[in-house]
Ligand SMILES: Nc1nc2c(ncn2[C@@H]2O[C@H](COP(=O)(O)OP(=O)(O)OP(=O)(O)O)[C@@H](O)[C@H]2O)c(=O)[nH]1
Ligand SMILES: Nc1nc2c(ncn2[C@@H]2O[C@H](COP(=O)(O)OP(=O)(O)OP(=O)(O)O)[C@@H](O)[C@H]2O)c(=O)[nH]1
Ligand SMILES: [K+]
Ligand SMILES: [Mg+2]
């Protein structure tokens with residue numbers, strides 16, 4: 133349907149688009165309220181102009197006070213990748229390692245997921261694909277111990293960037309979150325000279341729970357960026373607007389497939405454009 | 412959660428009505444606004460919510476305000492009943508074939524929990540005295556076959572695999588032959604995660620279906636899924652035809668509104684829920700419990 137008049141029906145249509153894109157009720161209301169007041173003060177009567185204002189408001193929400201790039205220079209640097217089960221942590225590590233290596237840096241991976249069946253083998257295959265080494269022990273061993281080993285190896289081998297995989301964990305599981313806290317303690321103690329990136333991976337298919345995930349992970353980790361995966365599907369990932377605006381954490385990458393090159397830098401403009409386009 | 416305690420909220424909305432004869436359309440409308448917000452906050456599909464609100468409004472308007480209950484509780488009761496209805500009234504089980512082996516095909520998006528759930532299902536069926544076989548048809552994800560082998564080993568359940576150079580259709584066929592030969596009465600086929608819009612991979616599933624004629628095609632859905640759940644479930648169902656749904660990761664704190672969406676859009680029953688990463692964490696599904704959870708009560 134094509135709207136020519138800026139009326140209630142048109143605004144309701146916009147509201148619906150936001151909700152079905154997982155923007156969530158409260159953020160949607162916030163956006164629509166802002167839009168209403170802009171329409172009023174600027175006396176906008178053209179629907180296309182309203183859409184342009186809407187895009188501005190949304191891009192504003194996606195803009196944080198932080199940097200959207202990976203801060204891994206000068207060397208050494210360590211990247212820790214965290215998130216709930218199955219969101220795409222290990223795959224994203226493969227893709228990031230590929231990119232960082234391509235930029236001329238020496239990369240090392242740490243198989244910090246010792247829980248999930250064959251998680252270590254999965255990371256080893258990614259290591260082979262990218263052509264980088266993987267520090268690992270056997271399934272069931274202490275993740276903090278592996279991270280410790282990996283840091284020593286990174287120092288000894290003069291590695292530029294060490295990337296650590298962690299087991300998927302639901303944020304409402306105290307003991308698993310504490311285990312993560314232990315890993316960060318080791319990193320802070322053993323590798324204070326390294327630049328630290330803590331990437332939280334969120335699955336674009338996820339609904340409002342992603343906000344809770346980000347909030348709870350932030351309590352145990354100084355998250356520096358978000359990787360938003362699986363944007364190659366029909367999900368729009370709108371929940372990220374609430375995450376970035378409420379928590380002031382920038383999105384650094386988006387995942388757009390399962391291949392090694394399917395990682396892109398986050399571009400708020402393109403993201404908003406895709407969110408508002410009909411499918 | 413913002414709408415935790417919807418029940419309390421509705422009590423507030425209806426406080427003034429105590430002692431009134433019947434609920435008017437206006438009374439119900441303001442209450443329905445709260446319900447609508449609660450459902451959307453729980454990730455229930457926008458369209459499903461709209462239809463649902465319409466239905467509940469029709470039922471609630473003109474409803475007698477009984478002395479014993481507050482009007483708020485009555486509306487909650489109607490909402491809960493309708494939600495439970497929408498989610499299917501009874502808890503469903505696996506249909507075993509009279510001519511074994513019963514073939515179960517697990518399908519779904521990437522990372523939903525198929526491989527883990529395959530193991531969990533196998534463990535449950537083994538407990539029932541069945542002799543399950545797991546078949547590794549994910550030839551794409553790195554170490555997917557190894558993952559299933561590790562799971563099988565932990566449970567002492569045999570795993571059939573042919574590496575990642577054979578087509579999943581052929582692996583599925585050979586797996587069933589293997590199961591027949593070795594007396595396995597249930598064959599559980601693990602497949603690679605795929606997007607519902609990936610034509611090539613959806614065709615692959617159709618080929619597996621037409622070759623092995625599964626008795627149960629189970630769509631595995633992450634309970635944290637948002638508004639996209641309807642697209643996924645609808646497409647898998649219309650392209651492939653599913654027999655049931657397994658919801659995973661309900662041990663999280665998601666409200667799980669996706670359950671309502673997938674059920675409403677496919678009409679297929681939710682058969683099990685995944686409640687953890689351990690291979691024992693699979694439970695039967697109770698519609699009323701999930702209805703209350705979605706409402707935040
Ligand atoms: N379509 C699509 N699939 C993805 C993307 N990123 C990851 N995947 C797939 O999602 C599934 C899960 O990815 P993993 O990298 O294993 O996720 P994880 O977070 O490490 O999972 P756990 O370690 O089990 O918690 C795999 O099948 C990946 O191939 C993406 O951007 N798009
Ligand atoms: N907390 C929790 N985690 C689960 C549950 N079911 C599966 N998982 C976890 O979710 C992640 C993905 O599970 P998999 O079984 O590998 O998912 P999949 O659908 O086979 O993934 P692909 O093969 O990559 O598409 C793993 O970390 C599992 O341990 C559950 O019910 N609760
Ligand atoms: K998309
Ligand atoms: Mg992983």
Ligand SMILES: [Mg+2]
Pocket residue numbers: 525526527549552555601602603604
């Ligand atoms: Mg799998």
